[in-house]
Amino acid sequence: MKHHTHRHTQLMTRRDVLQALGAAGGSSLMMEAMGVWGLMGPSTVRRPELRGRQPGTRVVVLGAGISGLAVGYELGKLDYDYRILEARDWAGGLCWTVRRGDAHTEVGGEHQVCQFDDGQYLNAGAWRIPNADEGILGYCKELRVPLELFVNWSDANYLWEEDPERGPLVGSRVRLxxxxxxxxxxxxxxxxxxxxxxxxxxxxxxxxxxxxxxxxxxxxxxxxxxxxxxxxxxxxxxxxxxxxxxxxxxxxxxxVRSVYAGTGGPHPIFQPIGGMQQIPLAFQRAIGDRITFEAEVRSVRQTEGVVRIVYRSTRTGEEREEIADFCVCCLPMSILKQLDINFSSDMAAAVSESNHNTSAKMGLQMRRRFWEEDDGIFGGHLFGRSLQLGEFSYPSNDYFTEKGVLLGFYASGQTAGLADLPIRDRIEHVLTQAGKVHPQMREEYQNAYAVWWDKVPYSLGAYARTPPPERLEQLAQADGRLYIGSAGASRRPAWLEGAVQSAWRTIEALHQRVTQ
Ligand SMILES: Cc1cc2nc3c(=O)[nH]c(=O)nc-3n(C[C@H](O)[C@H](O)[C@H](O)COP(=O)(O)OP(=O)(O)OC[C@H]3O[C@@H](n4cnc5c(N)ncnc54)[C@H](O)[C@@H]3O)c2cc1C
Structure with a gap:
């Protein structure tokens, strides 16, 4: 506790200085100072303390990913009259845990239905939470989402290299x-x-x-x-x-590092027990029936007095309308770009300049946890640059059980031309490449599920790329009665923490406006 208080005081002081810098030299000077202090990475935004009840103010939130859920949850605490419109029949967006029976059809491509056994899963998007991400971890605590350790690195992991130029260890499995x-x-x-x-x-x-x-x-x-x-x-x-x-x-x-700090920063790193989607599920329980699922937003029109949102029920095909005082867009930037929405020209330009990563993941269910039984590996990754698998990772959950789902591929979807191949050929790539290090792969393989985020409807891409400071400044502003509250309008779009920070920034601005 003592440690926490100290840290808190430090942040307050820095915050004051940053505000002064922001006033004097604009946001780029402020961002520069933040970079110098190393504050750009971990969570620096604190949860706003908001007061007052607003039962008469109507807000429609677009999208039930983590950002939309956080906006809704906080609006609910302040008694706003709000509704979340979500195109899918489930909440979470990029925070998707694929389980048996889950399905999607790739844009212009194949339909997949997950065949994993009950209890097996793949975190197809978000999968690990750095300990510095106090915003999302705070929600886990508040919403009672049990966490376990995510093993981001283990001394038992293998290193592998095939490039003949790289000396005598080429082709040898070397343990970290x-x-x-x-x-x-x-x-x-x-x-x-x-x-x-x-x-x-x-x-x-x-x-x-x-x-x-x-x-x-x-x-x-x-x-x-x-x-x-x-x-x-x-x-x-x-x-x-x-x-x-x-x-x-x-x-x-x-x-080899003195202190390990791979993606996600220093240990410990966390994950929800039972999959990342436990977080959106917990939000959903807290929010109740304020989410309209299967509601595909088609157009958003703001006038002087109101915002009109037209959506289509994906179940019945029927078009419906919501009218609100304000609208918070928590849609992926890739979707927002294409939406019929009357932003100002500056905001429309900032949105259209946004772009995103093309990450893809594949989970492979294995009949037997051979990496545990034969190799003594309990979590962490296979470090095999030349294999073109990106991050190949062993599960940090359900140790010493029978089956398990390996993350066989986590890289840009364009890697090795895989995006253009049928799913069975992408699976073949993973089995062949990973089989060089783990010959058991092919024999123990049962089934796989591939998520190429560029091809997933209602996402059309993985996380957004970090916007440059000027663009971020624009995206973070109110545009008439419209706000952008998604991770793509934060400094950390590749993290759940970015979604939370963007949600907080939005709700703070909106509430201040309404209450003044
Ligand atoms: C491969 C991958 C790995 C990641 N790893 C991590 C990690 O380890 N740790 C971490 O913290 N973060 C990670 N992230 C990032 C994290 O998942 C995102 O930053 C976060 O989930 C974004 O939340 P969001 O609410 O802004 O957007 P989204 O999750 O994209 O939510 C947008 C919502 O809008 C809905 N929608 C879309 N179109 C419409 C429409 N027309 N009408 C209505 N609704 C619509 C979607 O269905 C979705 O529910 C990862 C992401 C990916 C893709």
Whole structure:
């Protein structure tokens, strides 16, 4: 708690300075300062403290992804008369956990129905929550979504390289723990030798130097007498040590970090037990019947006095209208771009300049958790740059059960030309490439589900790309009676936290306007 209070005070002070900078030099100077302080990454936006009840104000929210749900939930607390319109028959958007029976038809392509066994799932979009993302984690706490650890990296994970230019380790399965032990061991040995021989000028007292050598001996697993590296079989595993040059040339050395901070930042990282979609489901429970599902928004027209929203029921085909005082657009930017909506020309330009990532994922159900049983791998990833699988990942849930779903592919959908191939050929690519490291793949494979987000109706892309500061400034403004509250109008569109921050920013602005 003490730690928290301290941090809070620090942020307040920075916030004051940032506000002053913003006033003096506009948002780019402010963003620059934020970058210098390292505040651009983790959550810096605090949940607004809003008061007053607004039962007479009608708001329509477009889209029931995390941002739309957060906007609705907060509007509900303030007693607004609100409704969320969602095109699909479920909430969550990019926060989609694919389970047995889930289905979608790719735009211009194939229909898939998920064949996973009951209880098996793939987080097709969002899958991990950094510990610094206090906004979304705060909602998990408030809405009672149980979390578990997401193992973003494990010493048992394999490193793999095929490029013939990359030295003698090409084609060998090297464990991360082997690379770590051998890199540290070799470097510690070199450094100790150089210090012993007085070849290196260390800015330390003799006593400190002795302590440093002791540290290197322990950290690098050096023999304490002759100070040479002795591979520690107990923790590294058996087998000959890899030499420093081979590790450097293979690129494996680059995976060795003093403190691990891959995508998602430092450990721990979290995930909801039972899949990411537990978060939208919890919002949905709290919101109740304020969401109209199967409501595909077709047009939005604002006048001086009201906003008219026309939507089509995807079940009956019938067109209906909602009238509101304000409309908050929490649609993907890719959809908003195409929507018939009368934004001002500045806002229309900012929206049309937005673009998005083309990420895709594939989950493969395996008959047997061979990575646990045969390889002792419990979570983390396969680091195989040349395999063209992007992030191949082992589940951090339901350890020691029978079956499991591997994330066999998480990369740009364009990788290896896969986007243009039939789904069975994309599966074939994953089985062949991953099979080089895990020969059990093909034998244990049961079925797969592929989500190429560019081809998913009502998404038409993965997360938006981060808007440059000027565009973000425009997207974050009210445009008459319209607001944009989705992750695409935040500094962190690739994260749920971006969706939350955008929702908070929107609701704060809207509420201030209504109450003043
Ligand atoms: C592959 C991938 C991996 C990711 N990994 C992570 C991660 O590990 N951690 C993390 O924090 N974040 C991650 N993210 C990002 C995160 O999922 C998004 O930032 C967040 O979910 C965006 O929420 P949103 O509400 O802004 O938009 P969306 O989730 O896109 O919601 C928009 C909603 O609008 C609806 N809609 C669309 N068209 C219409 C229409 N015409 N009428 C009515 N409704 C409509 C959609 O159905 C959808 O429900 C990942 C995303 C992807 C794609």
């Amino acid at each position: 723990r082997e690379a770590k032990a051998d890199m540290w061991g070799s470097i510690s040995e070199l450094l100790t030798k150089a210090m012993d021989q007085g070849q290196i000028d260390v800015p330390l007292t003799d006593g400190d130097k002795e302590l440093l050598v002791n540290f290197l001996v322990r950290a690098g697993y050096l023999d304490s007498d002759d100070r040479v590296y002795v591979p520690p079989t107990r923790v590294r595993g058996s087998g000959d040590r890899y030499d420093l040059s081979a590790l450097l040339r293979s690129g494996f050395g680059a995976r």
